[in-house]
Amino acid sequence: MDAAVAAQDAAKLAGLVKEQLGPTAALKLLQGSVNELTKEAPLVVAEVLVKLPSISVSMPRGRYDLLLTEKGLVFQGKTPLGLILWEDVVHLLKVPKQESNRKAGAPAKMYLLVLVLSQPVVVGKQEHRCIVLNANGTKAALAPALEPGGSGSQRHAKVAKVLEALSAEGQAEHEVLSQVLEAGRGIEKVEPAPSVCALEGIQAWKGVEEGVLYPLSVGLCFLPKPAIFMPAKDILHAEAGSGHGPRGGDLIIHRISNTTPHIFSNLAGADVTALLAYLSTLVAHHQSNGGGVPKHVSGEDDEEADPDYEVEGDQRPAKRRAVTRSQTKAAAASGKTPVLMEDLEPQSSRPVEKDEPEANSEDEDDPDFAAEEEESEIDDEDFAFDVN
Known part of the structure; x- marks a missing residue:
């Protein structure tokens, strides 16, 4: 049996177990160990x-x-x-x-x-x-x-x-x-595209966590934590909230599979308008086309959803630089007003409980995680990670 394990010969190992225990006992052993088997x-x-x-x-x-x-x-x-x-x-x-x-x-x-x-x-x-x-x-x-x-x-x-x-x-x-x-x-990756939404990514907060909303052709995604994906087929409707944060209002997204809506705060007003237009067209297209992926979902109504419709320059939402908490605090300490918006050229191409410590804690010095640690000192909180 040791030789079968060392050789990674699953068929031989299964035969030896069946021979030693009998077919019935071997089957019960397999059924009782299915959770461990799926991991190891x-x-x-x-x-x-x-x-x-x-x-x-x-x-x-x-x-x-x-x-x-x-x-x-x-x-x-x-x-x-x-x-x-x-x-x-x-x-x-x-x-x-x-x-x-x-x-x-x-x-x-x-x-x-x-x-x-x-x-x-x-x-x-x-x-x-x-x-x-x-x-x-x-x-x-x-x-x-x-x-x-x-x-x-x-x-x-x-x-x-x-x-x-x-x-x-x-x-x-x-x-x-x-x-x-x-x-x-065997599937193609999905990336942000100007034909889907004029904005590549929108800075927002989910509770106390700062992140980015990514409007995509298959749904809306918030990253990095909590990592939430809202597929087009599960979005019921969206609305602007009544929040009046230092950078703008709230975006409220109601889902079919969850009675509790997702609320994203501190979005700039122009970004909320663009996201509402994107979500409205995305949901309407999904409902009328049986789940197909839209080619154009950046408009506010049926006219703008038309492939021949062109967005005029003064109607395109302003692009915004991401401003971190550390930058905002530094500006406040120096007595300057932090710059929260910056006009950029339109895109021409793609551009609550405290958690237990993660087991892979030696990665705290990993440079890939350094930016996350600098921007927030708040522990992870429990949020929903559902996509259905």
């Missing part, structure tokens, strides 16, 4: 296609070795996430982290890759329906080597083709990760 067995019996070592993960926070297998994804670390089946990955989102000095359309220094799940991953007492990966936007990354597992399968062939192209081009980490995940899952 994939590392032994799954056919590994690619191994991506030391991937920085924002939610749930930690550093993991990411294994792409025939069945799905395995995040291997101090607190393994277990096997995430490919069919449970609903969307792959790729959005740029907001930077105050980045020009519209320019590459970002860091990207967030979001795996939107139909089934939550449980870590401690929290359920996560979004797995958020950090991916460097400028540093070239070596393409991972193709593992021998799954030879001959269609998924293996797709991944092999992508890795061959990546090895020749030497692209940045965000390109390597996104293209490998696209090939493994």
